[in-house]
Amino acid sequence: MYKPGVDTIAAVSTPPGRAALSLIRLSGPESFNILKKIFKKGGKKAFPLPYSAYYGSVIDPSDDTVVDKVVLTTFVAPNSFTGENIVEISCHGNPIIVSKILAILFKNGVRPAEAGEFTRRAFINGKMDLLEVEATSQLLSASTLSQARLALNQLDGLPSRQVAGFHEKLINHLVQLEASLNFPEDAIEAIDEHKLARELKIIRDELRIFADNAKNGGIVAGGLKVALLGRPNSGKSSLMNYMLGKDRAIVTDVAGTTRDTLEESMQIGSIPIKIIDTAGLRDPGDKVEAIGIERTQKAIDEAVVLVGVFDGSQPVTVEDEEVLARLKAQNKPFICVRNKIDLIQKFDQEFFGDAVGVGISALTGTGLAGFIDELKQILDKNGLSDLESMVLLGAQQQNSLDKALAALDRACEGIGHIYQDMLAIELEEVVRELGRITGETVDVNTLDLIFERFCIGK
Template sequence: MEAETIAAIATAIGEASIGIVKLSGPASVKIARTVFHNFHKGAVAELTPRKMIYGRVVDPDSGERIDEALCVYMPAPHSYTCEDVVEIQTHGGTAVLRRVLALLLRQGARLAGPGEFTERAFLNGRIDLSQAEAVMDIIRAKNDAALRNASSQLAGVLSQRIAQIRRDLLDFLAQAEAAIDYPEDEIEVMPPVRAVESIQTVLGEIEGLLASARVGKILREGLRTVIAGRPNVGKSSLLNALLGEDRALVTEIPGTTRDSIEEYLDLRGIPLRIVDTAGLRDSDDRIEQLGIQRTREFLSSAALILFLLDASRPLTNEDIETFASLPPVPVIIVVNKMDLPQLLDSAQWQQLAGAYTVVPISAKERTGFVELERAIERLVLEGAGWNSEMFFVSNARHYESLDQARTSLLSALTALRDGLPLDCATIDLRAALAALGQITGETVSDEIVREIFAKFCLGK
């Protein structure tokens, strides 16, 4: 059965200099020729592969000229989808793009579903499933580090590592099963010690990828960083200073911030989702109470807490109680208002801090922020082996599959160490192979494939 020809707007809807409507499928050229006319020669007789043609989009029924445009044809299999692809580039207005798309649909194209172009690239073998997912990671990347990691995945860095691990497992299985299935051929049975060593080598590769997921998750989602403390210690001023703009209202009145504000911040290549929260204190104000409740909810999901103290005031029981109630996540104690006369005894804050990092700053004067950024960087990347050229597993689905593979390999090791025959271990090894194949799409179900591409944007 011949594939349908699909069409969609490939660029963001809104005012822009250029917009693109894309076709993919066997009838792409035929459909494009009905609506695209050469500027000088009228109706297009043919589209030359990979050559941009200047012309107009014309309604074939009424003859109405819709817009000036450029048209390019990329024949199969050398295109994004491995099918015949035609792109029509017009001015980037919403009305013109929708009109061009409507003409293409009227001529026989079907509206593409979310991610259907990339899904066809996967189904036609141009990319594997992990590479397809990297396309959306590139689109969603919020800083250079996340973009670099997603680009590496699209280039096949993860695919190659998974392929090598699967090859090693398959080689091991081939030797083991040959000895089991053909004992009459006197094939040497792999000694248990060597079998354990082989599995441990593969397990080490998988555990290395799993260990990288801590940084990978930060790159993909951003590290939720909550600014906390009692009212009027300068939480909103700290947020504004970190962002370099007045995002939060700052006044001398305690309790001004009654709701949480979440912003994205790229700090030395580390994406932070930084949250300014309502000050923690006892309050009779119903609205402020709701804000404080939201603060506690944010704290419970925080990956990093910046706990603020006011250097211009003595340490209070409220400070001590609030600090003691923080969840067990990394904390940096930030002593603010260092530009004012200091009433906060440094011995007190050092005693409160214990082993935690303390950074004195002035949010008003913008001093101490280099030290604060370095402290955040050290705390976030401590033990992660951070290197901008490294690849990090950033996809939860990939992590889950790697974890399943690890569990199966550990089970195989246990079987061998308990003296069970080699064929008992091969069951677990095949389970590990299947789990790894889910990452690249070799053993994944159609349902999961549909679920993955349903999260893509239209036109991609």
């Protein structure tokens, strides 16, 4: 059973295996007392001082042997990551030494930390809210610098302040509404429903922008997928290879070379992209190709932007027409690429109609810069390059945001038609769900779900 602030916990915060150093972290009320039993320091500096480093030896009290020479760093409550007394032990990075030190700690009143328990204590002690917890989790799992930057922005607290702002404004409205409902005789000013409707709609607009920023944050954190599609031999794999700067996909003049989808990470400007090469779209020649084409549809579904690749050295075919129709039917931004402009062009220039079309050669690289530019513009237009404003939410937080928006919509639509006590119930729900995003109102089960995604030692 979880007991915050009662137990003193410890875990290794660095990855397992041999290294120059490993870091063992302790947090809890007894951290310093326990260290006094197992650590012999050199020098005269008093122990523990806040934010101090001590050089000395870890001793096994059962037989007084020296286990390792270490450096301790101390953080005195409440000025620490968890808000508790923290000691960090930097020892030599040998798994045998690390296990021995942990074993000594566990014999002397420390218990092993659970996954995410340090961060959970930071949350419980008011050191961070759930938006910052989510940012920490995503910072640890980020695979590109821009994803890390996105998480760091959130750690600065802007999304937290935004949600707190919505929360506060709505609570004020709710309090006035409740007061006029409960004490009508006390000459409390009657609610001006027109004014309230206007103000709620402003909050709803702001909350919708916040939701869009969260949607874009989710897309960027997951790696923004761009799928290449087109008929066989149009040059999809060649284009992917050129963009990646390496021969990732097999390229041949055999139609139907790519049979499975291939996914690779790259960056366009500062935006992390996952580029997906797909099996050429046509009537499949065999079972394998048929499965490949099914996977193409999955790639189309997952992609945020689609790129149609057409062979400019050939006249338009029925398959090209099907590809264009498919691009148009997805309700997603797309770019049409006329490839092979290094060859004599037989492709009808008018074929793309209103759609964005660019000529390139995936063989020589001609026109590639223009294509990347178009791609950037699409990302800009869809708010996907503005990392500063993006928000990262966990699944539970997203669920709460959806519920908050739905209840606020009902309140905005209902005001003037529904009883004020119904309106109050909707606003209560918005306030409760917003509180769940930051963690102001949250239940233990949800916390379990949130923190179990962390590694032990964080």
